[in-house]
Amino acid sequence: MTAGDDRRPSADVDPTTLAVLRAALQQVATEMDTTLVRSAFSPVISEMDDRASGLYDAMDGATIAQGPDSMPIFVAGMGYAVGRTIGLLRERGRLDDLRGGDVYIFNDPYAGGTHAPDVKLLAPYLVDGELFCWLATSGHWLDIGGSLPGSVVPDATECYEEGLRIPPVLLHRAGRECPDVADLIFGNIRAPQLQRADLEAMLNGLRVGRRRMDELLARYGAGTVRAAIAQLRTRAAQRMRQIVAELPDGEYPFEDHLDDDGAGGGPMLLRLALRIAGDTMTFDFTGSAGPARGPMNLSRDTTAAAAFIAIKHMFPDLPVNGGALEPVRLVIDDSSFLNAVRPAPVGGYLDCASRVITVVLGALGRCVPEHVPxxxxxxxxxxxxxxxxxxxxxxxxxxxxxxxxxxxxxxxxxxxxxxxxxxxxxxxxxxxxxxxxxxxxxxxxxxxxxxxxxxxxxxxxxxxxxxxxxxxxxxxxxxxxxxxxxxxxxxxxxxxxxxxxxxxxxxxxxxxxxxxxxxxxxxxxxxxxxxxxxxxxxxxxxPPAAVTADLRDGYITMARAQAVYGRRNPSEEE
Structure with a gap:
């Protein structure tokens, strides 16, 4: 598209315009999300909302804006997926050959993905032939192949049992589908008609995103929007550094376990040393268990995404922007289950990510115990x-x-x-x-x-x-x-x-x-x-009144009230 008068501004955008553009960029992602949900056929997207949409930096894939109702693990991890795609295109000399209407499809768990059923579409957004940003949508497909229907394999020992692995490949070239790629994908999954419909819903989200970006740049000019994006990233990094600097310096260890690896292995240790030094935060997972034989593995990128989610829950005013990750360091053993490489299965990634969130919050509980749940x-x-x-x-x-x-x-x-x-x-x-x-x-x-x-x-x-x-x-x-x-x-x-x-x-x-x-x-x-x-x-x-309310609502039994709260009949003490 042509952005019209570029109206290139000075380095700083005035606060009012910056606030307007921040909301406008988020609104683009929100409309992408809404379009995806309303267009999807499978209930996992249309009713369960297992999806995400967002805008990402042209050069490194860092998050610019996201739909506020998107899946957090998708939002936090999508920047890594876009960044990995950019790196791959750069290696292949194809980053300068992008065209309007190009769409890449991707689900690789080891390069910014989560697990095989979570499929992502990435589209370059060009202004006068120059890459401005990336648009992306993600949705959980009901099946992506593998040994069991639904691609959920609790005892998988290789990723090949969990479904088709798709590296970033061109699905649409200049707005036209590459039929051989589509045929290869849909020829290897169950219920291809339903997944084809969900793919079209994801493409609809990208189309809406392009139109809304066209309108936004036509109104404000590419230079102003580009400057606002850079300024928002800088502010997110500054806010994160401010948050970290207010925490007491020190090292705060915490550990927890996963029950098992899904393939007969015993409990799996997850060990974290959270280090605060000035305005820098380090998550050091050294000493955690090695690769799981079963599906309880997590890619490095998803480990990082889960850690950021924990931080966001502790500090809800932290912007969801790639700049917020700049003061954060991640240390993981190459041989850890938190740094999975092919062919380690990753179907249990949600529970692995759950435990990452637990240990990060647990470590913060030793840093600021009065604030942590x-x-x-x-x-x-x-x-x-x-x-x-x-x-x-x-x-x-x-x-x-x-x-x-x-x-x-x-x-x-x-x-x-x-x-x-x-x-x-x-x-x-x-x-x-x-x-x-x-x-x-x-x-x-x-x-x-x-x-x-x-x-x-x-x-x-x-x-x-x-x-x-x-x-x-x-x-x-x-x-x-x-x-x-x-x-x-x-x-x-x-x-x-x-x-x-x-x-x-x-x-x-x-x-x-x-x-x-x-x-x-x-x-x-x-x-x-x-x-x-x-x-x-x-x-x-x-308080006795709270115990009585729990009894009335059926949250606890009388036996529990007597055994734990030490009262024969809590209602008598009101």
Missing amino acids: ADWFGTSAVMSLSATGRDGRPAAIPLPAAGGMGALPDDDGLVNAPPPHGTAKYPPVETMERRFPIRFDRIELTADSAGDGLHRGGLGNTYQITSLDPSVSISIIGDRARFAPFGVRGGTDARALTVHLDVEGRRRDLPGAKVRHVRLRPGDGVTLRSPGGGGWGDPRHR
């Missing part, structure tokens, strides 16, 4: 449900569990909350029962699942599903079945995750949180109980 439920516990759909076609969908957030220094933890790195919602029961031959018997809060304290943790959830057809099967990748979410400052731990099957009227408790492709006959069922959040402070100091 108790541990959250700590697992996405994704249940992949597959069956012959009611339309007669094979179908699969991931069902991420919600749970309890940790209690805060000044309040109880949220119940039925998404994990800190995700905003994906559990799909509506009506949608699921219409698409799949299943019945939802219960989705409810689990009494007594939260950690107790002066402030109570949030409650976990109970999900109970019954099969109505012999084609129904489930797989689960989860965690926190062995190491429960912890309380702080005298608060107690929450209840850990549990899974059990009901087969021919008999209950079978499963020993962990990994379940591979269990076939459920009609009448068989599965029950998953997600963890609650840890408690904060001494339970003996919890």
